[in-house]
Amino acid sequence: xxxxxxxxxxxxxxxxxxxxxxxxxxxxxxxxxxxxxxxxxxxxxxxxxxxxxxxxxxxxxxxxxxxxxxxxxxxxxxxxxxxxxxxxxxxxxxxxxxxxxxxxxxxxxxxxxxxxxxxxxxxxxxxxxxxxxxxxxxxxxxxxxxxxxxxxxxxxxxxxxxxxxxxxxxxxxxxxxxxxxxxxxxxxxxxxxxxxxxxxxxxxxxxxxxxxxxxxxxxxxxxxxxxxxxxxxxxxxxxxxxxxxxxxxxxxxxxxxxxxxxxxxxxxxxxxxxxxxxxxxxxxxxxxxxxxxxxxxxxxxxxxxxxxxxxxxxxxxxxxxxxxxxxxxxxxxxxxxxxxxxxxxxxxxxxxxxxxxxxxxxxxxxxxxxxxxxxxxxxxxxxxxxxxxxxxxxxxxxxxxxxxxxxxxxxxxxxxxxxxxxxxxxxxxxxxxxxxxxxxxxxxxxxxxxxxxxxxxxxxxxxxxxxxxxxxxxxxxxxxxxxxxxxxxxxxxxxxxxxxxxxxxxxxxxxxxxxxxxxxxxxxxxxx
Amino acid sequence: xxxxxxxxxxxxxxxxxxxxxxxxxxxxxxxxxxxxxxxxxxxxxxxxxxxxxxxxxxxxxxxxxxxxxxxxxxxxxxxxxxxxxxxxxxxxxxxxxxxxxxxxxxxxxxxxxxxxxxxxxxxxxxxxxxxxxxxxxxxxxxxxxxxxxxxxxxxxxxxxxxxxxxxxxxxxxxxxxxxxxxxxxxxxxxxxxxxx
Ligand code: HEM
Ligand SMILES: [Cu+2]
Numbered sequence: 194x195x196x197x198x199x200x201x202x203x204x205x206x207x208x209x210x211x212x213x214x215x216x217x218x219x220x221x222x223x224x225x226x227x228x229x230x231x232x233x234x235x236x237x238x239x240x241x242x243x244x245x246x247x248x249x250x251x252x253x254x255x256x257x258x259x260x261x262x263x264x265x266x267x268x269x270x271x272x273x274x275x276x277x278x279x280x281x282x283x284x285x286x287x288x289x290x291x292x293x294x295x296x297x298x299x300x301x302x303x304x305x306x307x308x309x310x311x312x313x314x315x316x317x318x319x320x321x322x323x324x325x326x327x328x329x330x331x332x333x334x335x336x337x338x339x340x341x342x343x344x345x346x347x348x349x350x351x352x353x354x355x356x357x358x359x360x361x362x363x364x365x366x367x368x369x370x371x372x373x374x375x376x377x378x379x380x381x382x383x384x385x386x387x388x389x390x391x392x393x394x395x396x397x398x399x400x401x402x403x404x405x406x407x408x409x410x411x412x413x414x415x416x417x418x419x420x421x422x423x424x425x426x427x428x429x430x431x432x433x434x435x436x437x438x439x440x441x442x443x444x445x446x447x448x449x450x451x452x453x454x455x456x457x458x459x460x461x462x463x464x465x466x467x468x469x470x471x472x473x474x475x476x477x478x479x480x481x482x483x484x485x486x487x488x489x490x491x492x493x494x495x496x497x498x499x500x501x502x503x504x505x506x507x508x509x510x511x512x513x514x515x516x517x518x519x520x521x522x523x524x525x526x527x528x529x530x531x532x533x534x535x536x537x538x539x540x541x542x543x544x545x546x547x548x549x550x551x552x553x554x555x556x557x558x559x560x561x562x563x564x565x566x567x568x569x570x571x572x573x574x575x576x577x578x579x580x581x582x583x584x585x586x587x588x589x590x591x592x593x594x595x596x597x598x599x600x601x602x603x604x605x606x607x608x609x610x611x612x613x614x615x616x617x618x619x620x621x622x623x624x625x626x627x628x629x630x631x632x633x634x635x636x637x638x639x640x641x642x643x644x645x646x647x648x649x650x651x652x653x654x655x656x657x658x659x660x661x662x663x664x665x666x667x668x669x670x671x672x673x674x675x676x677x678x679x680x681x682x683x684x685x686x687x688x689x690x691x692x693x694x695x696x697x698x699x700x701x702x703x704x705x706x707x708x709x710x711x712x713x714x715x716x717x718x719x720x721x
Numbered sequence: 722x723x724x725x726x727x728x729x730x731x732x733x734x735x736x737x738x739x740x741x742x743x744x745x746x747x748x749x750x751x752x753x754x755x756x757x758x759x760x761x762x763x764x765x766x767x768x769x770x771x772x773x774x775x776x777x778x779x780x781x782x783x784x785x786x787x788x789x790x791x792x793x794x795x796x797x798x799x800x801x802x803x804x805x806x807x808x809x810x811x812x813x814x815x816x817x818x819x820x821x822x823x824x825x826x827x828x829x830x831x832x833x834x835x836x837x838x839x840x841x842x843x844x845x846x847x848x849x850x851x852x853x854x855x856x857x858x859x860x861x862x863x864x865x866x867x868x869x870x871x872x873x874x875x876x877x878x879x880x881x882x883x884x885x886x887x888x889x890x891x892x893x894x895x896x897x898x899x900x901x902x903x904x905x906x907x908x909x910x911x912x913x914x915x916x917x
Binding site: 303304367370371374375378379380405406407408409410412413414417425427428431432433434436439442443446504506 | 722723725726729730733734736737738739740741743744745747748751752791830832838839887889890891894
């Protein structure tokens with residue numbers, strides 16, 4: 194994609210950022226808000242990661258040594274909620290803020306004030322959630338899936354604050370998605386037709402529609418819980434004619450599209466990076482768009498693959514099994530595309546490319562274990578074991594998280610004007626890569642051997658692999674401190690980046706200087 | 722902001738409201754779906770008005786009754802007979818024995834479930850203690866009736882059906898209306914309630 198910028202003179206921009214802390218509080222600038230989201234997400238990543246390390250420390254050896262089982266459950270629940278809603282989702286929203294306006298040639302997001310609001314309610318939501326740790330009865334302890342009646346009849350009193358914080362997170366996501374959709378649909382530069390949009394923009398457009406469709410359902414689910422707990426209704430209470438299985442249906446109707454919300458933007462990112470460092474055009478742009486769209490649509494009809502063991506009738510078990518396996522087809526199309534793009538390319542292995550290749554390989558492993566789980570009769574054995582934990586960590590950590598890290602390395606020269614330290618970046622990659630595999634690969638085996646998930650203690654035969662898994666987790670955790678260091682170092686200085694940053698990079702964002710000026714594309718560029 | 726953006730925003734806001742409403746609509750949809758298909762072993766918690774369902778040459782079905790106490794529900798609750806043989810198209814009355822073993826007044830609600838689930842749609846009840854809440858004084862006991870019939874369309878592969886009841890302590894919920902399927906004008910349950 195080539196573009197011409199009509200006016201390259203940015204001295205005539207009216208104003209830069211205001212000075213001081215209030216800049217961040219009142220900012221309506223998409224780049225500022227993007228940075229806020231990204232820093233917030235990183236803070237949550239560290240907090241959620243610390244909780245994961247509490248979990249892994251307890252599981253280092255069989256027996257109970259460090260924490261009480263009740264506290265273990267609280268760590269487990271908060272870890273899941275913080276990683277999903279605090280780390281992965283805000284990171285993607287941050288990337289969307291930084292990149293979508295620049296990629297479509299718009300001066301800013303469509304609704305800048307709402308953009309400010311949707312960010313600033315997030316820290317508040319997580320403060321509420323985290324404060325529940327200090328409340329009587331402790332923090333939520335029912336798992337990130339908060340199945341009723343664990344989260345209603347048996348919940349600690351802090352569940353009300355949990356519900357409140359989920360409502361706020363939902364509101365934030367919905368506002369964020371409205372902003373993204375309106376920007377993409379109405380503010381593209383002249384000449385940028387839908388089928389000329391960069392794939393990251395496409396992936397976010399589809400993600401935003403998924404969010405609009407399912408976040409209200411999540412809000413509905415927690416509202417029903419709230420009513421069951423405080424207003425005596427019986428949505429999920431069998432004694433009053435309700436049904437706890439209904440909760441699972443509603444939750445997973447949100448939950449499965451949610452897992453694609455956490456991976457579709459990663460698909461977009463990987464496509465850009467692989468294309469750039471293979472020095473080839475992406476093999477099949479249109480098929481990538483169609484694959485993402487069909488994955489999104491299919492994601493609404495597979496939710497019950499999380500519920501194979503609740504006693505579904507045979508017809509439903511079969512339907513959800515085949516529908517789930519069908520998703521492997523468009524997913525396969527994407528993997529095929531990435532591999533074919535690399536094939537015979539003049540590849541160089543800078544840090545973003547390393548993360549992107551690891552993303553393709555390890556995400557595919559996660560996809561394969563997903564296929565195994567989709568086999569209904571096999572899932573009766575795998576369900577609620579560490580095999581499931583291994584599956585979703587493979588799609589989420591070297592999937593979503595690696596793609597976010599790849600994106601940071603790829604675009605940080607554009608954001609800061611400085612190149613990151615390539616040697617340290619590679620070191621960070623290899624430590625993370627080894628850490629992630631040492632942590633999660635053995636969990637496949639202990640899962641198949643029957644170790645249940647969500648337990649603070651386990652039978653002796655699982656001891657060895659658990660110990661190895663814990664070592665890997667601490668390695669992975671430590672290497673993220675290195676990541677923080679690299680990012681800070683890049684923000685403060687480093688080799689100056691050129692506007693195009695990477696040889697032959699494609700896309701409007703590479704046509705503006707590095708660092709990108711505070712205001713870009715105040716007059717829309719022309720896209721041929 | 723241009724007209725196009727405003728229109729997009731309006732449409733998206735409607736979509737959000739629509740999906741929020743849809744999440745609540747899932748509740749009745751789910752119940753209707755389960756009742757119509759009999760999935761989940763759910764049966765209607767109200768008397769079915771069935772005429773012309775009785776026939777003379779029905780086939781044998783064995784019915785097992787199962788009782789559960791939810792959580793710490795202290796009442797004694799058990800079927801008078803564990804197992805009966807009945808014919809499709811013929812009414813039968815079975816009874817369950819309950820006793821409030823505590824020294825306070827309590828209210829209970831029984832919730833039925835049928836296995837295999839595809840038998841649920843063919844099991845009709847003229848009356849059942851599960852249609853309403855049961856209130857027992859301290860130490861009070863009762864025989865609770867259920868009058869049931871299998872229609873003739875019961876799949877021929879099914880020769881044996883389990884009818885299970887779980888009894889819940891709803892004393893604290895008692896002021897709350899039991900809404901979902903409750904049929905207020907049905908009181909047949911009480912007439913048959915013999916005290917022993
Ligand atoms: C080919 C693609 C995929 C297939 C066939 C698949 C299949 C499945 C199945 C059948 C389960 C339920 C296992 C059980 O609980 O017994 C599951 C769980 C899970 N999957 Fe996937 N999956 C796929 C991709 C993904 C992706 C892309 C993500 C997220 C980025 C993801 C995240 C999860 C999570 C978080 C759970 C566990 C939920 C929980 O119980 O807490 N999956 N997957
Ligand atoms: Cu799923």
